[in-house]
């Protein structure tokens with residue numbers, strides 16, 4: 001059945017940081033959808049037909065759903081844990097909590113609640129770390145498939161430096177990952193990400209196994225963490241004394257490519273920056289997490305200048321909000337501290353098409369291009385009294401976007417469509 005979704009419509013076709021002709025905006029626009037796909041985007045008057053049902057969101061703003069390229073599903077009950085930096089935080093709060101995901105019932109319950117949080121915050125796709133247990137990945141994929149939501153996820157591989165309840169072995173990590181990958185990768189909208197947690201929690205044997213998987217399944221993403229925290233870096237290099245630097249551990253195991261998503265990338269050396277650029281490896285900026293865990297300031301302009309493509313992500317539960325609006329807001333502040341600027345158009349591009357480009361998936365998600373998936377968010381820039389008051393004085397689209405980013409969260413999300421289906425009661 002064809003449907004029209006009406007409102008003020010915004011979509012990006014280029015990066016505002018690079019090109020002036022970067023977006024299309026329809027003051028009274030509409031998106032024509034059928035079977036979860038976008039058939040057309042235009043002025044409402046040009047698409048309206050007597051036979052078409054209309055979902056009318058005026059005066060709200062409709063844009064592609066947010067994409068969160070780095071988030072931890074088993075940390076839904078870790079978010080907002082006090083007083084630690086990365087390594088303490090992992091050992092004190094995170095690993096014990098992730099241990100609970102061995103239980104299928106717990107994992108299943110949390111998977112549904114996790115996806116509810118994503119869509120409540122306007123996020124329609126995510127790249128998620130699961131726990132070490134295959135049960136957790138099964139639960140997440142099953143819940144995402146039931147919603148027809150594009151999820152890229154993997155069970156973490158980790159065979160040392162953690163409590164036994166969240167450890168696998170090199171062989172079991174390989175076997176479980178391969179079995180999950182063969183079951184879920186490319187099934188509907190699901191994709192598998194090979195997921196070595198980070199070098200600290202993988203032995204060289206396990207790193208070898210991740211490299212084998214990467215070779216065997218070259219179209220799978222690989223997600224991990226790198227250079228988030230100074231103590232982490234020192235410990236990592238002590239575990240891999242032959243490595244030239246942190247990146248070299250991943251490089252020497254054959255993981256570098258444009259499918260590699262490296263969370264954080266805060267404290268990088270020039271050689272690492274050059275190799276990331278040469279190999280197309282992606283950096284993922286996690287602003288709320290980097291502030292919350294006291295990790296450091298991501299050098300967006302520096303990496304961009306070097307030719308590295310970056311995503312921007314929540315990193316819940318080191319991150320403190322599921323909202324990509326809040327993520328952009330904190331990202332803006334981190335760039336401010338370094339004399340860098342994040343323009344609102346560039347920010348909203350980043351959270352949609354930019355992240356899709358970082359994933360190599362912009363042909364399906366992150367834009368309003370004809371034929372792409374009808375994953376949409378409907379935003380209300382007057383969602384709270386304070387936002388309404390400020391919005392009275394907003395004169396341009398950019399001003400409105402900035403108000404949404406600085407003051408908005410899930411309250412500003414009026415509706416979220418996943419593959420054309422509304423996730424909130426209509």
Ligand code: GUN
Pocket residue numbers: 072086090094197198225228289315318319
């Ligand atoms: N490095 C390894 N694991 C994690 C994690 O769960 N969160 C963050 N922020 N960094 C990590």
Ligand code: ZN
Pocket residue numbers: 070071072225263315318
């Ligand atoms: Zn993370």
